[in-house]
Amino acid sequence: MELTSDSGSSHQNGFRCASHIRELAQHSRLLTDWSLRYDQLSKGRFEGNIKEAWIDGIQFHEEQLSQAVFQSGKGRDKTLCLGVFNRLPDEARWMGKSLTLQDVTWSYNGGELMLQTPDHAAIQVLSIPLSLLSDIATELPNAVYSVRDDALASRIRQQITATFNSIINHPLQMAGRQARQHFKSDLRGLVFAFFDVANQHNTPVRHSLQKAQRVVKSAQDELCLMTHTSRRTLQNCFEIVTGQSPAVFLKNMRLNGVKRTLVTRHEPLSISEVASQWGFWHLSQFTADYKRLFGELPSQTLKAIHRLN
Structure with a gap:
C-alpha cells in the first residue's frame, strides 16, 4: 500500500x-x-x-x-x-x-x-x-x-x-x-x-424493500441466525439487497470475517482456531474456499500482514 x-x-x-x-x-x-x-x-x-x-x-x-x-x-x-x-x-x-x-x-x-x-x-x-x-x-x-x-x-x-x-x-x-x-x-x-x-421522486419506500434491508442486516449481525420467514421470502430478500443467495452471501461474510480477524488480530491465534471461530470445521475445504474468494491462502494473508508490520 x-x-x-x-x-x-x-x-x-x-x-x-x-x-x-x-x-x-x-x-x-x-x-x-x-x-x-x-x-x-x-x-x-x-x-x-x-x-x-x-x-x-x-x-x-x-x-x-x-x-x-x-x-x-x-x-x-x-x-x-x-x-x-x-x-x-x-x-x-x-x-x-x-x-x-x-x-x-x-x-x-x-x-x-x-x-x-x-x-x-x-x-x-x-x-x-x-x-x-x-x-x-x-x-x-x-x-x-x-x-x-x-x-x-x-x-x-x-x-x-x-x-x-x-x-x-x-x-x-x-x-x-x-x-x-x-x-x-x-x-x-x-x-x-x-x-x-x-x-x-419522493415516494414511500416499499414494505418489501424495508423487509429485505432488515433481513440482510440481521444476517450480518447474527451471521447464521435466520429470521422467522419462509425460505422463498428469505431468498428473495437477500437477492434484492445483495444480488446473492443466502447460502453464498453468508459463506462469503464468514470468510470475510476470518480474513478480517487475521488482518486485525493482536493476540496469537492459529489459522485453524480463527476458522473454527467462524464455523469452518474442515480446514482443507475452508482453505480451498478462502483461496477461491480472495485469490490467496490464509497463510499468505498472514505473511503479507507481517511484511507490512
Whole structure:
C-alpha cells in the first residue's frame, strides 16, 4: 500500500491518497469519519485506491475497488452525503435498488447504508456538513435513497473531479477565504439542484424493500441466525439487497470475517482456531474456499500482514 498526504491535512483542509491497498479491512479504515464494513463477494485478490480531500469541513472522496464488495454501516455524522459512480461495469445495488451511472445516492446525518458494487467499480462521494446548509436543511426529502437523473449525476461527477484536479494541480487556489466562499456557494447550488430532483421522486419506500434491508442486516449481525420467514421470502430478500443467495452471501461474510480477524488480530491465534471461530470445521475445504474468494491462502494473508508490520 502506498499512502501520500498533504502535510496540512485535517478535518478542515487537506488531501491524501492511498493506492494499491491489498487488504479490504485496511481499505475500509482509511476513509475518515465513516463507519463502514466491507465484505468481498467476488473471487480474486483485492486491490483498492482511495483519494480524499477536505475543504472547510466538506469532504470529497473517490474509491476504486477491484472486486465486488458489499458495504454496510453508517455515513458521516451531521452531513448530507451525495454519491455517484464514475465507473460501473455491471449492476450495483443501493439499499436494494439497482443503480446505473445516471443514479445519485444519498444519506443523511450518519444514516444506515447498504451498497453492493461489482468488480472494477469507482465511486465518488461529496459530504457536506449540515451546518453549511442550516437554512435549507428542512427541505431534505424523506424516504428517498437514490434518484435517477443523468444531468444531476454528471454535475456531481464534474464537481468532484474538478475539485480533486484543482487541489492536486493548483493547491493554492483554495488558500483564499473568498475563493472558498465562492466554492461553498457553488456547492449549495448543487444541493438545491439535488433537492429539486429528489422531491420529484419522493415516494414511500416499499414494505418489501424495508423487509429485505432488515433481513440482510440481521444476517450480518447474527451471521447464521435466520429470521422467522419462509425460505422463498428469505431468498428473495437477500437477492434484492445483495444480488446473492443466502447460502453464498453468508459463506462469503464468514470468510470475510476470518480474513478480517487475521488482518486485525493482536493476540496469537492459529489459522485453524480463527476458522473454527467462524464455523469452518474442515480446514482443507475452508482453505480451498478462502483461496477461491480472495485469490490467496490464509497463510499468505498472514505473511503479507507481517511484511507490512
